[in-house]
Amino acid sequence: MFTGIITDVGELRAATRQGEGDLRLVIATRYAMDEVALGASIACSGICLTVVDKGEAWFAADVSGETCARTTVGGWRAGRRINLERSLKLGDELGGHLVYGHVDGLARVVASHPEGDSTRWQLEAPGGFEGLVAAKGSVALDGVSLTVNEVSGRCFGVNVIPHTAAHTTFGLLGVGDLVNFEADMLARYVARLLGAKQAAA
Numbered sequence: 362m363f364t365g366i367i368t369d370v371g372e373l374r375a376a377t378r379q380g381e382g383d384l385r386l387v388i389a390t391r392y393a394m395d396e397v398a399l400g401a402s403i404a405c406s407g408i409c410l411t412v413v414d415k416g417e418a419w420f421a422a423d424v425s426g427e428t429c430a431r432t433t434v435g436g437w438r439a440g441r442r443i444n445l446e447r448s449l450k451l452g453d454e455l456g457g458h459l460v461y462g463h464v465d466g467l468a469r470v471v472a473s474h475p476e477g478d479s480t481r482w483q484l485e486a487p488g489g490f491e492g493l494v495a496a497k498g499s500v501a502l503d504g505v506s507l508t509v510n511e512v513s514g515r516c517f518g519v520n521v522i523p524h525t526a527a528h529t530t531f532g533l534l535g536v537g538d539l540v541n542f543e544a545d546m547l548a549r550y551v552a553r554l555l556g557a558k559q560a561a562a
Contacts, residue, residue: 362449363404365457365499365506367529368392369445371405374419376437382426384434386410389419390445397447402462404446406530407504407541408432409462432464432541433503442530444504457506458499459546465490468502468542470534471516479520481510482534486542491515493544501543505529 371390379385388405394415397403401412403420410422429435437443449455466487473482484502486494494500494517498509507519526532534540 363409363446363460363462363504364449364453364455365446365460365501365504367444367446367505370528370530371443371445373437373439373441373443375439379423380426382429384424384429385413385421386424386434386437387419387421388443388445391418392420392445392447394418394420402448404444404448404460404462404504406433406444407460407462407464407501407543408434428464431466433467433539442533444529446504458501460501460504460506460543461546462504463543464541465493465544466542467539470536470538470540472536473534476520479522480526480531481518481520482531483516483518484540484542486515486517488515490542490544491517493548495548498548499545501541501545503530503540505531 369391371388374387374389377385397412399412402409412420413423414421424434468484468486471483471485473480494509494512496509496512500507500509510518510520521531
């Protein structure tokens with residue numbers, strides 16, 4: 362479990378095919394890897410991955426074909442910048458919202474424009490998930506916890522402050538780019554409960 366507060370931006374050193382659709386990623390990081398156990402979870406641009414190998418300033422993670430098909434990771438190439446967050450420990454400050462690292466699908470950037478010192482980003486939610494995005498609710502985009510400002514159909518807007526743009530990959534995004542999208546788990550359970558009540562009525 363994570364909070365959506367990015368603590369490092371890593372760089373993909375290599376992405377190697379391991380089998381039918383699977384990948385082995387090697388990611389450079391500023392984390393002190395002697396403090397990270399093999400088997401630990403690290404969110405990589407919103408995807409919860411397991412550390413399977415490590416060294417000084419790098420770690421490796423395996424990615425299944427299913428994850429490659431449902432996230433942006435299948436298109437990652439060496440040199441790509443990756444938002445990183447270590448898993449939440451009990452007692453840690455919860456600065457964002459509860460993020461599970463289970464990507465629902467891909468959101469597309471449809472527009473961006475300055476708004477004061479910030480940037481307003483307009484995105485299109487993956488089909489079928491627009492009902493889980495609510496104004497003033499939370500969403501995780503490439504692992505970054507953001508507040509939704511407005512919703513119109515499948516499109517929704519978020520504001521990214523300069524600090525977030527400088528310390529995540531949001532500063533590198535452009536119109537047409539795809540980002541990993543995870544709906545707020547609270548919204549998911551509310552929708553599930555409402556659906557169950559309607560079915561029982």
